[in-house]
Amino acid sequence: MDRIRIEGGRPLKGVVEISGAKNAALPILISSLLGTGCNVYRNVPDLRDIHSTLDLLNHLGADCRLNAAAHEVTICADGLIHPEAPYDLVRKMRASILVLGPLVARLKTARVSLPGGCAIGARPINLHLKGLSEMGARIELQHGYVEAKADHLKGADIYFDLVTVTGTENLMMAATLADGTTVLRNAAREPEVSALADTLNAMGARIEGAGTSVITIHGVESLHPVKFRIIPDRIETGTFMVAAALTRGDVEIVGCEPGHLDAIIHKLRLTGARIDTGPDRVRVIGPETIHSVDIKTLPYPGFPTDMQAQFMVLMSVAQGLSLISETIFENRFIHVSELRRMGADITVSGNAALIKGVPKLSGAPVMASDLRASACLVLAGLIAEGVTEVQRVYHLDRGYEAMEKKFQALGAAIERVRDG
Ligand code: EPU
Numbered sequence: 001m002d003r004i005r006i007e008g009g010r011p012l013k014g015v016v017e018i019s020g021a022k023n024a025a026l027p028i029l030i031s032s033l034l035g036t037g038c039n040v041y042r043n044v045p046d047l048r049d050i051h052s053t054l055d056l057l058n059h060l061g062a063d064c065r066l067n068a069a070a071h072e073v074t075i076c077a078d079g080l081i082h083p084e085a086p087y088d089l090v091r092k093m094r095a096s097i098l099v100l101g102p103l104v105a106r107l108k109t110a111r112v113s114l115p116g117g118c119a120i121g122a123r124p125i126n127l128h129l130k131g132l133s134e135m136g137a138r139i140e141l142q143h144g145y146v147e148a149k150a151d152h153l154k155g156a157d158i159y160f161d162l163v164t165v166t167g168t169e170n171l172m173m174a175a176t177l178a179d180g181t182t183v184l185r186n187a188a189r190e191p192e193v194s195a196l197a198d199t200l201n202a203m204g205a206r207i208e209g210a211g212t213s214v215i216t217i218h219g220v221e222s223l224h225p226v227k228f229r230i231i232p233d234r235i236e237t238g239t240f241m242v243a244a245a246l247t248r249g250d251v252e253i254v255g256c257e258p259g260h261l262d263a264i265i266h267k268l269r270l271t272g273a274r275i276d277t278g279p280d281r282v283r284v285i286g287p288e289t290i291h292s293v294d295i296k297t298l299p300y301p302g303f304p305t306d307m308q309a310q311f312m313v314l315m316s317v318a319q320g321l322s323l324i325s326e327t328i329f330e331n332r333f334i335h336v337s338e339l340r341r342m343g344a345d346i347t348v349s350g351n352a353a354l355i356k357g358v359p360k361l362s363g364a365p366v367m368a369s370d371l372r373a374s375a376c377l378v379l380a381g382l383i384a385e386g387v388t389e390v391q392r393v394y395h396l397d398r399g400y401e402a403m404e405k406k407f408q409a410l411g412a413a414i415e416r417v418r419d420g
Contacts, residue, residue, distance in 0.1 A: 004390040004404055006381030007413035008363055012249035014410045018237050018256040019045040019401040020230035024192040026095045027169040028199045028230060029053050029075060032062060033102035034176060035203055037225035038076040044230055048398045052093040056085055080107060087113040094118060097125055098166055101174030104137050104148045111147050119370040121329040131158045131171040135178055155180030155219055163188050163299040169196050175217035176205040184215040190300040191260045195231045202226045234260040235306045236400060239375050241284045242310045245273040247382055248286035251410060258282050263303040267293050271314060290314060292322035292357055309335045309376035316344035317383060318357040325352045335373035338366040342380050363388040371399040382412055
């Protein structure tokens with residue numbers, strides 16, 4: 001298995017370009033299942049999760065063509081034959097559950113393996129299922145699979161007990177082809193949800209209110225093909241912003257969407273970093289002294305849980321104490337034990353981590369447990385004294401495109417070590 005080897009201590013300097021957003025691309029590629037004809041998606045990041053999604057769509061009978069160099073994907077979903085997403089494909093990527101809504105809407109039947117928990121939490125899908133059954137689907141759980149059937153999905157007034165990103169996306173997709181109007185209340189407001197609504201509307205759907213907590217979807221008969229550009233990845237952007245601040249560097253991050261980064265920009269400024277924004281760029285200049293700042297993860301527009309681990313590295317070398325509260329996932333502190341092995345002073349109690357800044361971290365072999373934890377360990381390696389080796393890099397490859405190459409171009413001493 002590949003490892004990432006980093007010699008810490010170099011300030012990052014230069015320009016880095018942001019890739020398309022993984023969490024926008026996944027539902028958008030899957031939304032092709034709702035219509036016939038060929039859809040073209042641009043700015044699709046070349047990531048393991050994208051390949052897993054295309055494997056799944058191919059399995060369902062869609063014809064997917066990836067031009068990785070051009071970051072372009074074409075999907076023609078005329079010949080859908082297979083309403084089943086098998087365990088082997090779903091276990092690789094939880095977001096596969098997003099095929100459930102489109103398959104029931106289009107084929108009137110779907111059989112999708114239950115995704116199960118993962119390293120960061122139990123991650124049930126009860127709210128996806130409750131919503132679909134309120135739209136008239138008959139749902140059964142059998143042999144580890146969700147089986148859903150509905151001759152006609154019908155519009156419904158659905159309230160989410162808690163904010164769920166893929167839950168909102170799944171029901172929004174199902175509702176585009178339902179009879180009548182669906183209202184999703186306490187819906188997720190993430191930019192990725194809005195991007196999906198924009199794609200669907202460009203296909204002929206009638207969705208209002210995406211980006212707010214009440215989304216109204218008027219069902220339509222059918223959708224037509226679309227050409228759509230995937231929005232920039234706000235979490236990749238935030239990761240490079242933290243890296244710039246952490247290494248006391250000076251980095252211009254281009255091809256991003258500063259409007260999606262309010263919480264991250266706000267918190268980073270409080271640490272002392274200087275941040276200038278332009279229409280599609282952000283420049284971050286690291287502070288001499290990093291000040292400690294508390295954060296609490298929340299649904300958008302709150303501070304993203306997907307940036308919590310990276311921000312914790314910054315707080316590990318800040319002056320003073322900081323408190324990080326994780327309110328989205330119940331087990332998203334697995335990176336803490338690895339950071340401690342690098343010299344960080346962190347105490348966890350329930351969903352809170354108290355971080356006492358130390359002057360420096362020291363390089364060590366460390367093990368990644370999930371995507372964002374991997375990014376956090378790479379960041380820690382960038383400032384640690386000596387050599388850090390991050391193992392299980394396949395987690396990183398799920399969600400960061402060419403991360404080590406982007407850091408190399410900014411002056412970091414980082415390389416991928418391929419086994420064998
Ligand atoms: N939840 C339920 N029942 C449900 C659905 C969710 O209890 O039916 C709970 C979850 O267990 C969690 C909370 O609600 O405690 C929020 O989960 P959500 O459904 O919003 O998460 P998700 O849709 O599975 C997406 C991203 C995650 C990101 C979260 C939160 C995609 C493909 N994934 O997951 O991204 O952390 O929203 O913002 O969009 C990542 O990219 O590293 C990643 C994990």
